[in-house]
Amino acid sequence: MEPLVRMKKISKSFGPVQALRQVDLTLHQREVLGLVGDNGAGKSTLMKVLTGVYRPDEGEIYLNGQRVRFNSPYDSRNAGIEMVYQDLALAGNLHVAGNIFLGRELTKKYLGGLIKFLDHKGMAQEAARLLERLRVEIQSVDLKVETLSGGQRQAVAVGRSMGFNARVVIMDEPTAALAVTEVAKVLDLIRNLKEHxxxxxxISHRMQDIFEVSDRIMVLRQGRKVGDLVRSQTTMDEVVALITGAQGEALQTVTEVA
Ligand SMILES: Nc1ncnc2c1ncn2[C@@H]1O[C@H](COP(=O)(O)OP(=O)(O)OP(=O)(O)O)[C@@H](O)[C@H]1O
Ligand SMILES: [Mg+2]
Incomplete structure (x- = not known):
């Protein structure tokens, strides 16, 4: 079966900086891929190529075997790829339901469509259902997002992406600023996404988070892919050695999951 996402030989430079060098990435259905690497390794750039923020200098992207060309995040979103940012994408002064439906509000029509009203009740019900499905504990969808904790915000952002029928959710450092109990909830959320x-x-620098939820771990170093490992067949020591280059260029464990 074709993988859900295949990125082939992606290269991207910013002036003299070669951020990505011939990087391949595969993501399968119902898979959690941990993407790791040191600061500046190219992780965020690779994801920005996948979401149409940047166009690659070279390389191709395939979804279910079909070549795609994303010119903007709008294109990738339409294809079911969502990037979750912890704060940026949410409107703090809006309530939870408002955020989940931001940009695609439900309306009620009267007089044969002559008058349209926002369907607040419908949006609140739908938002509550969505969060329940993801087993997110937020007391009320009427709460303003600015009153929520970092982990709860993360959950709302994921809920929003699910509302857009995402097939792929990309999370760049979702747990970096969270307390221990909140981290556990975000990791639960990732497992729930997989169930759906x-x-x-x-993407995370927290190796324990990566090992807790990933099926596969891909390592970038200085813009190159230096490892693609099945989680159950590797160790933190091995992954850290690949990240730092302690094992030298020779070690390249590429394991494809069927
Ligand atoms: N818009 C840009 N303009 C110029 N250089 C950039 C730009 N974006 C990224 N880079 C450079 O590309 C390289 C890869 O950066 P990237 O942000 O992808 O790293 P990263 O793996 O996400 O690192 P971190 O873990 O610190 O977030 C770095 O050298 C960075 O300085
Ligand atoms: Mg980054």
């Missing part, structure tokens, strides 16, 4: 047939790419 959503694949996840998780």
């Amino acid at each position: 047939d959503v694949s996840v790419i998780l």
Whole structure:
């Protein structure tokens, strides 16, 4: 079966900086891929190529075997790929339901469509259902997002992406600023996404988080892919050695999951 996402030989430079060198990435259905590497390794750039923020200098992207060309995040979102940012994408002064439906508000029509009203009740019900499905504990969808904790915000952002029928959710450092109990909830959320047939790419410097939820771990170093490992067949020591280059260029464990 074709993988959900295949990125082939992606290269991207910013002036003299070669951020990505011939990088391949595969993401399968119902898979959590941990994407790791040192600062500046190219992780965020690779995800920005996948979401149409940047156009690659070279390389191709395939979704279910079909070549795609994303010119903007709008294109990738339409294809079911969502990037979750912890704060940026949410409107703090809006309530939870408002955020989940931001940009695609439900309306009620009267007089044969002559008058349209926002369907607040419908949006609140739908938002509550969505969060319940993801087993997110937020007391009320009427709470303003600015009153929520970092982990709860993360959950609302994921809920929003699910509302857009995402097939792939990308999370860039979702747990970096969170307390221990909140981290656990975000990791639960990632597992729940998988149960709902959503694949996840998780970028994190927290190796324990990566090992807790990933099926596979991909390592970038200085813009190159230096490892692609099945989680159950590797160790933190091995992954850290690949990140730092302690094992030299020779070690390249590429394991494809069927
Ligand atoms: N818009 C840009 N303009 C110029 N250089 C950039 C730009 N974006 C990224 N880079 C450079 O590309 C390289 C890869 O950066 P990237 O942000 O992808 O790293 P990263 O792996 O996400 O690092 P971190 O873990 O610190 O977030 C770095 O050398 C960075 O300085
Ligand atoms: Mg980054």
